[in-house]
Amino acid sequence: MRIVTAAEVAGLLQDGDTLLIGGSGAGHAVPEALIEAVETRFLADGTPERITAVHPVGLGDRTFRGASRLAHKGLLKRVVCGTLVDSPPLAQLALNDEIEAYTLPQGALSQLMREIAAGRPGLVTHVGLHTFVDPRLGGGRQSPRSKEDLVKLIEIEGKSWLFYKPFNIDMVFLRGTTADEDGNISMEQEAIFGDMLSMAQATRRCGGLVVAQVKRIAKRGTLPAKSVKIPGMLVDLVVVEPHQPVTYQTQHDFAYTGELRIPLDAFPTLALTERKIIARRCAMELRTGAICNVGSGICTGIGLVAAEENILHNIVLTNEQGLIGGAPAAGLDAGAARNYSAIVDQPYQFDFYDGGGLDIAFLSAVEIDAEGNVNISRFADKIVGVGGFINISQNAKKMVFGGTFTAGGLKVRCEDGELRILQEGGHRKFVSSLQQTSYSGPFANERGQTTLFVTERAVFRALHGALELMEIAPGIDLERDVLAHMAFRPQISPDLKTMDARLFREEPMNLQEALDGQSWPSHPRLSLLGKGER
Structure with a gap:
């Protein structure tokens, strides 16, 4: 292992290389100094040219940081990622057809790292069937010049599967907190583990260079062995960036890094807006013992509602980055969590999701049609991508989509337990047809999934x-x-109910009382145990 500068690392990238980048969203374990060095070199001398950037999770603060730093004409040939929403300049290059762009399921890309590491032929999974990732519906392409098939439809014993092809890796940018003199990397001040280990192994398998950005260097033999997330035998180069923050907007948060738990009354409290109403109504679907996923966007408010209602201990909230328990963070810090009970590597979290481990999932919806199909990936001249959406939505036992009824300027007010629409949003959510299908209603119905x-x-x-x-x-x-704001007329339940008036009042809803006696079903064999005390 050698300690070098970020500029020296950028100088090793060659034209046409494939660069793999770790990290998640708005700065969670994102090797920002390394990405910035690539941008600086390109702006200075025009190299490297036409590289391929691969990052399973979206990277950026939705302005100029993260993957946005690569959005210079000539620098990129192709981007393959879970989502482009965090890097609008990259999305614009794709819209202009100036780069090849593919957005594939975050979980599939994350798991593909392990397949590449092991030298297996690729990833075979059901995730993505009947969505825009399915080759029959576009193969995840987001720009016209994206011609190569990265995903194939195959059949095994009469059943359809998707095959995600492996690729070569020339260099990987990873991030940790501490490196010792042998290159062992720990992540004690990171908000997530991500897929750092799998990425390092995959790159080593391909004969590429493994580069890690860290905050500090420790003496050989002083890192506790169990704290090492990336063994030194996999690391070629280390770059020290002493000022790296835990996320782009948070320099350090002891709750994000798992160094302590905060009191529930220290969690932010949502103002009574349409976002809180939706988060509260979603939270009413919670059941004691339920294992849930809370996606980014409006549904991150569910964790804050659960904290306010003092019911976090009744449920298990998770996110796709690998955090289990506590409350997933909201806003630009989404992807982190506070008061979590465990953190696992991202590929293992997706194994659990893909295997049907989630009882309830809460995700956003941008467009919905009459069959219950959902689009979140491309709309209104915006390329977003899907992140972990497809892995989660296709496999949860119960799927709850949350979002405002209309978008773009919606204003509401709550008065005495009632809702008033002050200004209607300019864009309909319930539409006649979708630009892309991110969730197939008919496929969900075929599988017997409950969807709200x-x-x-x-x-x-x-x-x-x-x-x-x-x-x-x-x-x-x-x-x-x-009905006047829907492009189709839904069925009206003969038992149409009024939403709970508590949703529209300032005071807490006392959801603990609602959870009492409403547990998620436990394993049937547990009924064979005696009822004596433990």
Whole structure:
């Protein structure tokens, strides 16, 4: 292992190389100094040219940092990632057809790292079938010049599967907290582990260079062996960046790094807006003992509601980055969590998700059609991608989509337990057709998945391949405020209910009382145990 500068590392990248980058979202274990050095070199002398960048998770602060630093004409040939929402300049290059762009499921890309590491032929999975990732529906392409098939449809014993092809890796950028003199890397001040180990192993398998950015150097033999996440035998070069923050907007947070737990009253409290109404109504679907995923966006408010209601101990909230328990962070820090009970490598979290381990998943929805299909990946001249959305939504036992009823300028007010629409959003969410399919309603119906759609003014369920309106907010007019803003007419439940008035009041809802006696079903064999004390 050698200690070098970020500029020296950037100088080793050659034209046409494939660069793998670790980290997640808005700065979680993102090797920012290394990415910045590549940008600086390119702006100075125009090299390297036409590289391929691969990062399973979106990287950036939605402005100029992260993968956005690679958005210079001529620098990139191709980007393959889970999402582009964190790096708008890259998304714009794809929209302009100036680069090849593919957005593939975050979990599939993460698991593919292990397949490459082991020299296996690629990843075979059901994840992505009947979505825009399916080769029959686009193969994950997000720009016209993206011609190569990165995903194939195959059949094994009469059943359809997707095959994600492996690729060569010339260099990988990773991040940890501490490196010792032998190159062993620990991650004690990182918010996530991600897929750092698998990426290092995959790169070594390909004969590429493994580079790690860290905050500090420790003496040989002083790192506790169990704290090492990337063994030194896999690390070629180390770059020291003493000022690296835990996320882009948070220099350090002891709760994010797992160094301590904070009191529940120290969690941020959501203001009573449409976002809190939706998070509260989603939280009403929680059951004691349920294992859940909380996606980014509006659903991250569920953890804050659960903290406010003092029910975090009743449930297990997780996110795809590998955090288990506690409350996933909201806003630009989404991807981190506070008060978590465990953290695992990202590929293993997706193994659990893909295997049907989630009882309930809460995700955002941007467009919904009459069959319950959902689009979150591309709309209104925006390329977003899917992140972990497909892995999660296809495999959870119960799927709850949360989002405002309309978007773009929506303003609401709560009065005496009722909802008033002050200004309607300019964009419809319930549309006649989708630009891309990120979630297949018919495929979910075929698998017997329970699916709800929660908004601030109405709640729908998927029923026999169609949407049924089952709840409406107090103070809302069915025709004027709901049906008039849908491109199709849903079924109306003969037992149409009014949404709980507590959703629209300032004080806590006392959800603990609602959870009492409503547990998620336990394993049937547990009923064979005696009922004596442990």
